[in-house]
Amino acid sequence: MIYGKKLLKIYKILLKEYGPQEWWPADSPFEVMLGAVLTQNTNWLNVSRAIENLKKKDLICPHKIAVVSKRKLIAAIRPSGFYNQKAAYLKGLSQYVLQRFSGDLRKMSRFETSVLRNELLAIRGLGPETVDSILLYALNQPVFVIDAYTRRIFGRHGIKIKGSDYSGWQKFFESHLPKDQGLFNEYHALIVRLAKERCRQRPDCQGCPLEGVTL
Ligand code: SF4
Known part of the structure; x- marks a missing residue:
């Protein structure tokens, strides 16, 4: 399966598990x-x-x-x-x-x-x-936000980015996913949720929604 389909599969798994995160929590x-x-x-x-x-x-x-x-x-x-x-x-x-x-x-x-x-x-x-x-x-612009959680989760699932720099990671996601602001919004929020609940410094893989998922 190519990366795009796998990334969308992970997104759907996380959305099903956690539901919409309704980011960003702010009034304006x-x-x-x-x-x-x-x-x-x-x-x-x-x-x-x-x-x-x-x-x-x-x-x-x-x-x-x-x-x-x-x-x-x-x-x-x-x-x-x-x-x-x-x-x-x-x-x-x-x-x-x-x-x-x-x-x-x-x-x-x-x-x-x-x-x-x-x-x-x-x-x-x-x-x-x-x-x-x-x-x-x-500003509702379609850019994929990269953070330490993204690197940690996807690194643990086998993604290696040359130099591991911000733009390399961003290019990986943006080149394999549809350029969709709503998708990017929800995906990043779900990554943060997963990292806080499961994929901490010491990963809690047993029963994690991404247990056994490979990229
Ligand atoms: S299965 Fe879950 S906790 Fe384990 S490495 Fe993957 S995302 Fe992290």
């Missing part, structure tokens, strides 16, 4: 953007605490993040850790959204994926995983 595309930055090097519980603080201070808005004092922003996002750097990253992202798109994310989402990706990657603190999460979950 800009909140997704903030969450994508805040989740760097921390867990989601800490991110949700930071997001709640931002909501209480009415800061889920690029204009407000751009002008709020760094001290206030840091106080709000402190639970997510690395708050000095993340405050600077959030301000940089907000300023870009304001200057380039007048803060209009619908307008932003109509731009070509490769243009947006290159521009977002040029913002300090935004690496490929963060940028692709923004593209996929905030």
Whole structure:
């Protein structure tokens, strides 16, 4: 079976097991953007605490993040850790959204994926995983997000990517799956679910939905 069919088979197995994950958990595309930055090097519980603080201070808005004092922003996002750097990253992202798109994310989402990706990657603190999460979950662009969970699960199932770099993994998925934003959205969310429930540092293979599945 070629990789495309196998990847779709795995997707169907995971969807049947876990159901739709309804990602990204946020009330607005800009909140997704903030969450994508805040989740760097921390867990989601800490991110949700930071997001709640931002909501209480009415800061889920690029204009407000751009002008709020760094001290206030840091106080709000402190639970997510690395708050000095993340405050600077959030301000940089907000300023870009304001200057380039007048803060209009619908307008932003109509731009070509490769243009947006290159521009977002040029913002300090935004690496490929963060940028692709923004593209996929905030802007509905068809990009496959790669993370440590993806590498771990598919590596354990026999996929070897030369150099094991981000773009190699992304190319593997994007070249073997239909270019479908909904599929990419759900697939990544299911990978995260599987990694948290089963495919941890020490894999819990017995009874795992992917037990015995080879690629
Ligand atoms: S826990 Fe085992 S069977 Fe499940 S995805 Fe990880 S390696 Fe595969």
